[in-house]
Amino acid sequence: MQRHPTIGRTFAVNLVPPFDADTARQKVRAAQDAWNTRDPLLVARAYTPDSVWRNRSEFIRGTGEIVAFLTAKWEREHRYVLRKSLWAFGDDxxxxxxxxxxxxxxxxxxxxxxxxxxxxxxxxxxxxxxxSINDVRIAESERRVDPLSTHEIPTE
Structure with missing residues (x-):
């Protein structure tokens, strides 16, 4: 499995609720960095053993299903690169x-x-x-998420 260039980052950020603006941003950044490794086992460590997901129209429960879901996802999504940005936060x-x-x-x-x-x-x-996720077909020339950058979501 190919790894993202940010593999050297620390992903196990021990941040617990209640969140403030700084800790919420750190949590978002840690999630972004972990998902960009495309390592299902590493990503799954951030979730409770009985974590419940809705991803699009798919319902997932627990570590085993999370790992299986992410494995299948990254087998079909090649050269995946993700950017996340904090939208809102409160307590937990x-x-x-x-x-x-x-x-x-x-x-x-x-x-x-x-x-x-x-x-x-x-x-x-x-x-x-x-x-909740929507997909838009783009040309390779329209890519704007730089895999070597760590910035938040591009604004244009």
């Missing part, structure tokens, strides 16, 4: 907006736009993740 919840770009087996590029709502256990692990 964080809302983010995100964009990621990838191409399919046929070489068609996509930009996926979405919003996520996260709910955390007292341990700081995510207990619930609700994601």
């Amino acid at each position: 919840r964080i809302a983010v907006r995100f964009q990621y770009e990838w191409h399919d087996d046929d070489g068609q590029w996509w930009r996926s736009y979405g919003n996520e709502n996260w709910e955390f256990a007292p341990s700081g692990l995510m207990a619930r993740r609700e994601a």
Whole structure:
């Protein structure tokens, strides 16, 4: 499995609720960095063992299903690169907006736009993740998420 250039980053950020603006941003950045590794086992460590997800129209529960879902996702989403940005936060919840770009087996590029709502256990692990995502077909020349950059979502 190919790794993202940010692999050297620290992902296990021990941040627990209640969140303030700084800790919420750190939590979002840690999630972005972990997902950009495309390592399902590493990503799954950020969730409670019984974490509940809705990803688009798919419902996922627990570590085993999370790992299986992410494995299948990154087998079909090639050169995946993600940017997240804090949208709102409160106590044990964080809302983010995100964009990621990838191409399919046929070489068609996509930009996926979405919003996520996260709910955390007292341990700081995510207990619930609700994601709504829309895909837009793009040309490779239209890519704007730089895989070597760590900036938030591009504004244009």
